[in-house]
Amino acid sequence: MINMNDPITKPLGRRGVLALLGGVVAAGLLSTQPARALGTSHSALAFDGDALVVAGSQVWRFDPSGVASLLPEPRTPIRALACHPDRRGRLFAALEGGGLDRFDDGGRTWAAASDGLPLAQVTALAIAAGAPDTVYAALAGDGLWRSEDAGTSWSFVMDRPWLAEAEREVLTLASVNLASGMGGIWIYAGTDQGVTRVPDCFCRWQDVVAGDAMDALVAGTPPAPEAPLPKGEPVSALVAAHSAPERLYAALPSGIWVSADGGVVWENKSSLHAQALAVDQVDPNHIAADTNTELKHSRDGGTTWATLAAL
Amino acid sequence: MTRLGHYAAGLVVALGSAAWVIADDATTVPEGLTFLGAPVTAEQVALGQEVYAANCAVCHGAKLEGEPDWKRRKDTGRMPAPPHDANGHTWHHADRQLFTITRLGVSAIVPGYESDMPGFEGTLSDDEIKAVLAFIKSTWPERERGFQAEVTANDEGGS
Numbered sequence: 001m002i003n004m005n006d007p008i009t010k011p012l013g014r015r016g017v018l019a020l021l022g023g024v025v026a027a028g029l030l031s032t033q034p035a036r037a038l039g040t041s042h043s044a045l046a047f048d049g050d051a052l053v054v055a056g057s058q059v060w061r062f063d064p065s066g067v068a069s070l071l072p073e074p075r076t077p078i079r080a081l082a083c084h085p086d087r088r089g090r091l092f093a094a095l096e097g098g099g100l101d102r103f104d105d106g107g108r109t110w111a112a113a114s115d116g117l118p119l120a121q122v123t124a125l126a127i128a129a130g131a132p133d134t135v136y137a138a139l140a141g142d143g144l145w146r147s148e149d150a151g152t153s154w155s156f157v158m159d160r161p162w163l164a165e166a167e168r169e170v171l172t173l174a175s176v177n178l179a180s181g182m183g184g185i186w187i188y189a190g191t192d193q194g195v196t197r198v199p200d201c202f203c204r205w206q207d208v209v210a211g212d213a214m215d216a217l218v219a220g221t222p223p224a225p226e227a228p229l230p231k232g233e234p235v236s237a238l239v240a241a242h243s244a245p246e247r248l249y250a251a252l253p254s255g256i257w258v259s260a261d262g263g264v265v266w267e268n269k270s271s272l273h274a275q276a277l278a279v280d281q282v283d284p285n286h287i288a289a290d291t292n293t294e295l296k297h298s299r300d301g302g303t304t305w306a307t308l309a310a311l
Numbered sequence: 312m313t314r315l316g317h318y319a320a321g322l323v324v325a326l327g328s329a330a331w332v333i334a335d336d337a338t339t340v341p342e343g344l345t346f347l348g349a350p351v352t353a354e355q356v357a358l359g360q361e362v363y364a365a366n367c368a369v370c371h372g373a374k375l376e377g378e379p380d381w382k383r384r385k386d387t388g389r390m391p392a393p394p395h396d397a398n399g400h401t402w403h404h405a406d407r408q409l410f411t412i413t414r415l416g417v418s419a420i421v422p423g424y425e426s427d428m429p430g431f432e433g434t435l436s437d438d439e440i441k442a443v444l445a446f447i448k449s450t451w452p453e454r455e456r457g458f459q460a461e462v463t464a465n466d467e468g469g470s
Binding site: 160166167184201202207 | 422
């Protein structure tokens, strides 16, 4: 049995660990077949309730009891995942090459959820923090799309962010339940030029500053961020804690960065170089990271890490 | 386009849009409508229609419909003028923010943001700016008016 508190210490390689997991899953669970590798250099993570879902060309579910279960294979490898605490067991997955699937029953039932969405690579996914049936998808070379009916239909809402004199791909998205001052909340995006955000009324992408847009309005010029993320580094993952929305985690080449104030002040917590992050929907200090060689998790907000599995 | 060009074009378009504006002269003010805390009057809305036609319609559309394909960035990197009707996002902004954007430009609330929209300070009086925004608000359906009233109420210093 794989337990989140008992790291696997023997490196098994991306193929090996999941073979182990497949065997460990064993008795009475979803699959006893030897697991293959995630199969892509880019895996996706999401917490579904208190379970951690890890997806690439296969989908694994780490239950809090310590059991890792192999779920039905997706039709193509998965690039990004999103799940909402009010819809446990329902996952949205961006597929390699384009398209988006919805997985119900915790990943056991799969269905296309991209009617009306152009067939372009979905680079990032997020579910609205306060509206579990509202899903945002960032499309490569295109922009931000929104579904308000859990993936049944989609509409274009916003072009890509404009940073450093060019449109930037959205590498990661997070719906952050902090008031925008415009009757809604913020959507944050990680790009190769750092983090930007847009109110969910989609008026304009803008820098993260202290307070909301109203504060900026009153002040005329907002205060400069006291400790922004380092410039020039791509933000490969950005997640917000559902239970503490001011808490953000970002994965950069320089490591894992944490903000306790919605992205104004950032602190480098670890040199861990992660490709994907997920934060526990209940415990904001519990985060998981895919480093491309290991699946790790931290229970103290990113300061210390334990290996769940070698990949 | 220069600011002068905007205004010149605005006047030209105003000739066309005036037909709509004038035709819609049965100025009605939704019950309870306010701007910056003051009740909106029929005279204010009528003035706002005229000001809108002359200064705003050239970009935001004679019927407040915005520029075509307004969610897609222009080649310049700037966003097209959005609608001011219920399809846009104007009704997500508090009165104070709308007034400031119109008076000083978008960069007043988003420093460094580049927009084709000029600030109208020095071109329009504060009363004219209030009138045009009152006119825009008067065109919104009840749901959007209610939402914007709530946003305004939540804005410290708003109405």
